[in-house]
Amino acid sequence: MREAGTKAPRHAGTKGKRLPRSFFAAGPEALAPALLGQRLVRILPDGTRLAGLIVETEAYLGVEDRAAHSFGGRRTQRVKSMYQRPGTAYVYFTYGMHYCFNVVCGAVDEPVAVLIRALEPTEGLEAMRAARAGRPGKGGMVAARRDPARVVRDGELCSGPAKLCRAMSIDRSLDGADLVKDDRFFIETGRSADLEPRMIGRARRIGVDYAGDWARRELRWFVRGNPNVSRPPR
DNA sequence: ATGACGATTTACT
DNA sequence: GTAAATCGTCATA
Numbered sequence: 001m002r003e004a005g006t007k008a009p010r011h012a013g014t015k016g017k018r019l020p021r022s023f024f025a026a027g028p029e030a031l032a033p034a035l036l037g038q039r040l041v042r043i044l045p046d047g048t049r050l051a052g053l054i055v056e057t058e059a060y061l062g063v064e065d066r067a068a069h070s071f072g073g074r075r076t077q078r079v080k081s082m083y084q085r086p087g088t089a090y091v092y093f094t095y096g097m098h099y100c101f102n103v104v105c106g107a108v109d110e111p112v113a114v115l116i117r118a119l120e121p122t123e124g125l126e127a128m129r130a131a132r133a134g135r136p137g138k139g140g141m142v143a144a145r146r147d148p149a150r151v152v153r154d155g156e157l158c159s160g161p162a163k164l165c166r167a168m169s170i171d172r173s174l175d176g177a178d179l180v181k182d183d184r185f186f187i188e189t190g191r192s193a194d195l196e197p198r199m200i201g202r203a204r205r206i207g208v209d210y211a212g213d214w215a216r217r218e219l220r221w222f223v224r225g226n227p228n229v230s231r232p233p234r
Numbered sequence: 235a236t237g238a239c240g241a242t243t244t245a246c247t
Numbered sequence: 248g249t250a251a252a253t254c255g256t257c258a259t260a
Contacts (some may be wrong), residue, residue: 058241058260060241067241069241074257076257092241092255092256093254093255094240094241094255094256095240095242095252095253096252096255097252097253098240102241116244161241162241162242204242206242206243207240210240236258236259237257238258238259239256240254240256243251243252243259244250245250245251245252247250
């Protein structure tokens, strides 16, 4: 994690300790800010290690949260991962072309989670650029709009929930993965200790205007001044 | 079986 | 700022 204005992270490439299940069991409002600065790691089938520090998260509070997929106790095929153990990955497909990734953080049958909205990329940037240059999601953009040669600036590589999934090759195959045990997908201790409270911002969640009062609640946390944050508040 | 919509991103005015 | 892309999911019938 770096403050605005400083150079590349000194500890890029550093491997941390894997976060234990007890860390993930904190519940969404505690886990969302606690995940800031932690390192999300993805090992590709060919062994390439991709990683980034988490710089933006959102809490989804479950059955009473109108913005949550589990609102009202919905227990559909799509959201089944949200009802699993803390530390489970909930990956869903949306808008016909994008994936988003959440960390489940409640007891079994308590469908709460934290959406990972942005990362500061630290390892495997080349592979990320290649993944982001092509077409998104499943079917992906029409021919007229896809541009395999398009250049994605580093600050835009993982600056959104679907962008980071694209950059890190996170798709449906990782839905339900156990982040505590899985060897392709996990979270390590990063540089959260460097984050003073004043460096953490809080704001409304993005893209949930349909959720009435729940749209107004400040359930989004982000690292102030970090260029990878998807939508820095005013 | 059908229709409306989405925890988004992108290009364009 | 607006609109298009694109299809699985969900509610309704």
